[in-house]
Amino acid sequence: MDVVKIALAKGRLADDAIVLLQKIGINFSDYSKKSRKLIFIDDSKKIKLVFVKSSDIPVYVEKGAVDIGIVGKDVLLEKQADVYEILNLNIGKCKICVAGHKDYTMNYSKKLIVASKYPNVAKNYFNKKGVFTEVIKINGSVELAPILGLSDVIVDIVQTGKTLEENGLVVKEEIHDISARLVVNKVSLKTKNGNIGRIIDGLESIV
Structure with a gap:
């Protein structure tokens, strides 16, 4: 067999x-x-x-x-x-989300810089919304990208939101249930x- x-x-x-x-x-x-x-x-x-x-x-x-x-x-x-x-x-179970600084406002009228372990997911999501993006592939702690000014937002997995909260970030948009x-x-x-x-x-x- x-x-x-x-x-x-x-x-x-x-x-x-x-x-x-x-x-x-x-x-x-x-x-x-x-x-x-x-x-x-x-x-x-x-x-x-x-x-x-x-x-x-x-x-x-x-x-x-x-x-x-x-x-x-x-x-x-x-x-x-x-x-x-x-x-x-x-x-x-979790969600894949767009996250950024609490005081950051999503602005689709200019190029959006996105850091993510999921560059294809990020690009496909924003392409469907007609948003011009630069997507940066990150393998490590993606939360650091907006904190250090590498990106405007991140696209990442969110389970409880605690990691985001501890790093001063919040969910801006939900992309997909996982x-x-x-x-x-x-x-x-x-x-x-x-x-x-x-x-x-x-x-x-x-x-």
């Missing part, structure tokens, strides 16, 4: 996803949060968990290195990979339809 490979990124989202898998009878007895292993096989020897960087999950799924990915909608919006987005798992999604490789859905279908049906029944 073909093994189904599922890609996850280590962290809270993976922990929540593993709980969902356990609820539908897929258990990984050898899995440990502290382990440096990148691949785990379930107790039935039919499912493999593969841990990769979150931003790489759509690539692994699209190229068929894994069959299934569990990844945030923010990553899917940014990467725009050619995969089937099958199911909203309703975990890892949660974890189940994505599937297009070929795998045909060649491993029975096994993948059971996983999809199981998860759909509990979310």
